[in-house]
């Protein structure tokens with residue numbers, strides 16, 4: 078299948094839009110698309126690992142080229158000048174040599190190139206990197222040419238790329254201006270170009286992974302120590318079985334109704350609608366659940382499953398303490414043993430929830446390692462599980478971890494989206510135009526989004542935590558700033574340094590203070606079905622005040638990120654549109670933070 | 680790695696030492712390897728520090744954090760190994776979590792590891808199912824990807840894993856994380872016997888091994904021992920001599 082290269086990238090969002098391509102190109106030669114090595118480095122970090130990173134040069138010195146190859150690092154070099162063969166020979170990575178084609182004689186030159194690949198383009202007009210013009214493809218048709226070396230460029234766009242491929246059968250197609258609007262790359266055009274070039278073989282290439290079970294595209298899997306493999310396999314089988322067992326489902330829904338108090342309303346927010354002056358705003362009220370957040374939906378499901386597997390001991394991690402409280406609550410209800418690992422820093426900022434867990438009879442273990450937040454709590458919970466795996470279930474609190482956790486947690490949280498869908502149809506007779514939910518590990522968001530994934534008219538937006546700002550060191554914006562990596566049992570997106578060390582996240586909201594995002598979200602970000610935006614601490618706090626005063630609902634800090642993002646979305650929406658916000662939890666647990674941060678509030 | 684099979688044939692037990700690369704500074708790496716090979720260890724596992732080592736207990740985690748504080752990365756370790764100016768006489772095995780490898784690039788990692796003189800790789804969070812991510816590249820470089828088996832590995836899976844085993848098999852002797860233990864569970868002997876019967880390559884016991892009593896208990900049921908936390912801690916506290924009796928207890932010819 079023909080590979081795709083998106084060339085001349087300069088901005089983050091365009092690198093991300095190109096995530097289904099095979100190669101991205103950075104132009105180091107003088108051009109309006111020129112980037113510095115540092116900029117290419119930054120952009121390259123956002124690309125998936127097996128993406129080819131190609132540097133474009135015109136008559137650069139060997140030193141300049143090697144320097145860029147090492148620094149970015151580049152996996153291929155593309156040369157557009159009159160580079161001598163000696164230079165091409167010296168370059169360690171594969172080399173692409175570019176040629177302009179006008180006449181059949183020009184085609185001859187291609188076969189003499191010693192480069193690994195030959196790129197053909199129409200003669201340049203604006204600069205030597207590429208012309209943006211189509212040349213006569215038929216020139217390539219009846220000549221002896223190794224098409225497995227051929228890269229086709231020059232004036233390609235989403236409308237002509239299929240024809241170009243069928244006529245010239247190249248190894249790769251290369252596009253730059255054809256995916257731009259007014260001289261700037263365009264995310265939609267990039268994605269459409271890739272789709273056109275790859276056709277329906279797309280789905281198959283996404284499943285490059287060895288064992289597609291438990292993968293969302295390239296993300297997911299079961300990356301755990303061997304000691305845990307038996308437990309994750311048993312869980313996989315037990316969940317498969319339970320999912321299809323009507324009795325199990327009945328019991329789960331029984332507790333959701335009688336104990337949690339579902340279904341939760343989809344409240345029309347009249348004053349927010351008026352204040353924002355845009356779409357009609359509806360609030361999905363997960364804050365009304367027993368224990369105060371959506372976490373309990375999952376805790377019940379998994380606790381029932383654990384018992385079904387004969388396990389009466391539960392270990393969990395918690396960030397904001399909402400998942401810890403939900404787990405402690407359910408363990409009290411079902412008389413299960415409960416240990417909760419919680420970062421020292423989170424224990425400080427979520428005192429109330431710590432006390433609730435203890436009151437409910439759980440053992441709360443303080444984790445002092447690392448930044449003393451959610452990531453460290455997950456590490457300790459995993460170590461505890463490795464040590465006690467024979468009789469203990471790990472009740473993970475978000476759509477994270479080794480398969481089947483991300484799928485299972487999503488399924489248990491999907492009650493949010495299913496109810497919402499039914500309710501909005503009852504109230505408005507149609508689906509919403511946009512839905513916003515906050516993402517930490519991603520459980521409330523995936524639960525809300527999943528039932529709407531196939532409804533193309535519904536825009537789905539995840540709000541992640543920008544902390545002090547995505548351009549500072551202190552944030553938890555995994556999808557804005559992160560890259561592919563393996564953490565806590567799954568391939569997902571994580572915040573990491575160049576050596577693959579996971580970085581600490583920062584957010585005022587303990588529940589979003591995590592340097593990873595579950596595998597399904599990572600996949601939905603890549604394929605563009607969900608967009609993710611980052612909200613700062615200050616924006617979230619402002620939304621806490623706004624919603625409290627306009628609707629009499631004090632949201633959790635996590636949920637406030639969704640509200641702040643919704644407000645931004647509302648700016649560009651009209652009065653006849655519908656916007657749903659997932660209010661994942663209530664603010665009781667955050668009262669100490671609110672009192673401190675909003676001091677002097679009048 | 681062939682040497683390990685020969686050792687087994689000759690009836691000798693192997694002693695594999697684990698060290699944390701860069702604990703105490705990168706210059707310690709060469710010193711420690713030289714010391715250990717002079718002291719007669721059979722092979723050395725070179726540990727790469729990682730921010731989230733969930734298979735490790737407090738000793739190795741702390742050593743990793745010290746190494747990270749020194750700025751140690753996978754790349755720096757491989758570079759340092761390529762610069763060794765002494766003869767490496769024992770097989771070196773790189774032990775690293777998966778993420779640094781993925782970040783570095785699996786193919787590039789195996790190439791550099793080969794240049795660094797490594798014979799094998801152990802990745803504790805890369806299960807057998809996902810070995811395709813690394814194994815094809817390792818094969819190209821003739822590096823063996825060492826598999827771990829544990830007390831919780833069910834029989835059918837154990838057979839699968841052992842069928843493909845190369846180099847040696849890492850038999851994890853505790854249900855838990857790394858770190859010295861006072862005692863090993865009774866069932867460990869039966870487990871290692873079972874593994875050894877099925878394994879085409881030598882079987883080494885690791886995790887928790889720190890005392891001569893552990894060696895005595897398992898001597899007849901394994902082909903060697905892997906000692907990590909005890910060595911890492913002894914190097915850190917500058918008292919590696921304390922471990923000499925343990926090394927001798929394993930490697931000395933033993934009358935049956």
Ligand SMILES: Cc1ncc(COP(=O)(O)O)c(C=O)c1O
Pocket residue numbers: 370371396397398399400474475476515516517518519520521522587588589633635636661662663
């Ligand atoms: C109220 C609330 N919302 C959201 C989250 C974030 O988690 P997730 O992304 O899994 O929904 C948390 C986590 O603690 C929470 O307590």
